[in-house]
Amino acid sequence: MDQFRDAARAAGATAADADLDAAGHYLLSRWSEPQRHYHTGAHLTAVLEVIDKHAGLAPHPERVRLAAWMHDAVYDPRALGDANERDSAEFAGGLLATLGVPDEVASEVARLVGLTAGHATGEDDPDGELLCDADLAILASDDEGYAAYTAAIRQEYAHVPDDAFKDGRAQVLKALLELPTIYRLEPLRAAWESTARANLERELKAGPQPG
Known part of the structure; x- marks a missing residue:
C-alpha cells in the first residue's frame, strides 16, 4: 500500500495512514474483480511502472499516479460508451475527497481519469499525456505480449458475439x-509509436480471433 499512500500524501491527503491503506486495499479489490482479464492489477502495475520511469516529464506525477489507481476503478464490460471512464472519474473525486485531498486536486485527478475514455489530450497537458501514454503502453508490446493483450480483451467481451465484437473492435482500432x-x-513516441501502429494495423487487417 506504500505506493497509493505515498501518492495520496503527496497530493495533500490528510486522512490517517490506516484510512489511506484501507482505500488502497479497496482499490486493489476492485482491480481483482472476476469480470476482468486485461483490466487487472497487472495492468495497473504496468501503468504505474511507466509513470514512475517517466515521472520527470509531468509537473504533478502524484496526481498522475492517483489517476492511474482510479482510471479503471469502475469496469463493466457490458457498459455502453465511456460510462466506465465517467463512473471511474466520479468515483475518484469522491474517494479522494473522503481522504482529505484538496478539492482542486481531487477534481484534477478526476479530469485525468476521464481522459482515458478517448486518450485525446489538449495542448499543454503533460500530466494527461503521461497518463494516456502509460495506459496505451501495451499497444507497443512484442508479438507475444500483444497477442496476450488481445486475447484478454476478447475474454472480457466473451458475452459479445464474434461479428459484433469484430465490428466494435475495428472501431476502437481505427x-x-x-x-x-x-x-x-x-x-x-520515439520509442513506441511505430511498433504500436504496426500492431494495430496488423490486428485490424487480420480481425480478432473468435471468442
Whole structure:
C-alpha cells in the first residue's frame, strides 16, 4: 500500500495512514474483480511502472499516479460508451475527497481519469499525456505480449458475439490509428509509436480471433 499512500500524501491527503491503506486495499479489490482479464492489477502495475520511469516529464506525477489507481476503478464490460471512464472519474473525486485531498486536486485527478475514455489530450497537458501514454503502453508490446493483450480483451467481451465484437473492435482500432499520434510525450513516441501502429494495423487487417 506504500505506493497509493505515498501518492495520496503527496497530493495533500490528510486522512490517517490506516484510512489511506484501507482505500488502497479497496482499490486493489476492485482491480481483482472476476469480470476482468486485461483490466487487472497487472495492468495497473504496468501503468504505474511507466509513470514512475517517466515521472520527470509531468509537473504533478502524484496526481498522475492517483489517476492511474482510479482510471479503471469502475469496469463493466457490458457498459455502453465511456460510462466506465465517467463512473471511474466520479468515483475518484469522491474517494479522494473522503481522504482529505484538496478539492482542486481531487477534481484534477478526476479530469485525468476521464481522459482515458478517448486518450485525446489538449495542448499543454503533460500530466494527461503521461497518463494516456502509460495506459496505451501495451499497444507497443512484442508479438507475444500483444497477442496476450488481445486475447484478454476478447475474454472480457466473451458475452459479445464474434461479428459484433469484430465490428466494435475495428472501431476502437481505427480511432486509435486516427489519433495524430498514439503517444504524446516525445521520448515515449520515439520509442513506441511505430511498433504500436504496426500492431494495430496488423490486428485490424487480420480481425480478432473468435471468442
